[in-house]
Amino acid sequence: MTTTRALPVLAAAALALALAPGFATAQPLDIKPSSQPAAPRVAAPRGIPLPPARPPGLGMPAGTAPVQAQPVASATEAPPVATPVRQARPSGNLSRAEAVERLNAYFNSFATLQGNFTQVGADGRRMQGRLYIQRPGKMRFEYDPPATTEVIADGTSVAIRxxxxxxxxxxxIGQTPLKFLLKERMDLARDTVVTGVTTRGDILSVRLDDKSTLGGTSKITLNFDLAANELRQWVVVDPQGYETSVSLRNLDTQSRPDQKNFIINYERVL
Structure with a gap:
């Protein structure tokens, strides 16, 4: 059963050291007077010159430079502070070819993806949930209550329940505007029409036209974080003009989703 009511849903589809205590308050030794008479104090003879200063390197093998004493750092001197290493920001705007190459490399770098999403529809309604993807072709949007919608792709079809x-x-699947998430090998320049590229700070925005979606052309904007190397958001305007944005967070491309997430019961009686 195909209805235009489901089209907006398809568009969704980070110790200092201290001195030992008591060191400065040590008590003087209790020395008792001795019963033996003190030895007479002998005065140093006068007029005897001091020996000459010891030449540097005396007693060392010939040709060896004397070792210079290194200054000892004060116990109260602060240790040097290490400068944090930050990832370099992209310099200037990327060309269209560079932007497409960067996004293609990202989409083709993983086979599975899961994370949290926030969807805002054309009516302003805000929904959250969990997204699961296994390429090629498998996807699930699992909406948090009180939403009652599920979007499931099993590799062949997309079911909206x-x-x-x-x-x-x-x-x-070919009728949905989310093919960039589901294809085994993605080539944005071949599978869509790239209509614009902009870079603002670390965010790369690529605008696409997908003419193969149900009902006509969908306009898609992909917002990609260049510093984090992650897709942050997509915005889809479907052929009827409805705009839906989906923002992503907590993305995981290492864990394998449960295969039960991608089962469509074609005989299910609701």
């Missing part, structure tokens, strides 16, 4: 309305709409 609404438990409250007891409906399940099926679409071909």
């Amino acid at each position: 609404d438990r409250r309305l007891a409906t399940q709409d099926l679409y071909s």
